[in-house]
Amino acid sequence: MLKLIFALLVAANAVLFAYGKGYLGQFSGNEHEPARLQKQQNADKLQLISASKAEAVAAAVNPPPPAPVPRDEPPAIACLEAGNFVLADARKFEERLAPLALGDRQQRRNLPGQEISSYIVHIPPQGSRAAADKKADELRNLGITNFFVMNDSSPLRWGISLGVFRTEAAAQAQLAALNKQGVQSARVAPRYTGSKQLIYQFRDISEETKARIAKIVARFPEQETRSCTNAR
Structure with a gap:
């Protein structure tokens, strides 16, 4: 018990010593911001400014980077x-x-020539090689193997040829047979002399x-x- 009382006394003396030296500030409530400001060095040269003015000064000191110049393409x-x-x-x-x-x-x-030389049964152009290959896989799944993907520079590029015939009647007969097998997107078109x-x-x-x-x-x-x- 005596040890505890002795320790409390030592602690109290330490607090009083720190307060006397000013390490703990003043408890009187008189040390507000204006008082602290007066204690600063060169306090007479300090000036309070508004937030908007502070932002304007900051913008003048650190201006934003210039906008990138668009390149002429x-x-x-x-x-x-x-x-x-x-x-x-x-x-x-x-x-x-x-x-x-x-x-x-x-x-x-x-x-393009003016005379019809034959008729082609075809699936219209698919827009790309990948799309044409996908359509070709669909034909194989239907059991159709007699076709080829057109990859030349003609207007039918990336379409699929399903046969070329000398007469329109023969081409129409082939189209009807394909429809029965499940091919609904095929068409008949004339081919002209080169x-x-x-x-x-x-x-x-x-x-x-x-x-x-x-x-x-x-x-x-x-x-x-x-x-x-x-x-x-």
Whole structure:
């Protein structure tokens, strides 16, 4: 018991000593913010300002980073067409186009003929190779194997051919047989004789590339450029 009383006395003396030195502040309640401010060094140079003014000063000292400048991207042309070229001129034209390295953006097709040469039973274009392959799998599941995916640059690209016939009656008979097997999306379409003239199409090209193609076409006085007639 005596030890406890002795420890309490020591603690009380320590508190009084700290209070006397000012380590615990003043308990009188007189030490508010203005009083503390007066005790600061150079207190006469300090000034209270409003929050809006403080934000304005902060913005002036640390201005926001400048907005990024938009980059000028060359516009793209949906589709440009040139021709009609005879075969001899077409070869010369392609030689001059080669340095442009247009790749898939350049396509060549025959000018459609006027006489019907045959009839094709087909499923219309599916839009992509993957979609065409999916449709082909559906045909196999129905037990149909006599077909092929058309991957040339014709208007039927990524369609599926189910047979070519000399007469429309034969094509219609094939279509009826396919309908019975569960194929409902097949169609019959005429095929025309091929032309000896060629048309070139250029897709997704910049204005600069368009101008370079036009200069090449200008070397062939009978040819001109124009918007595509069957842009896909």
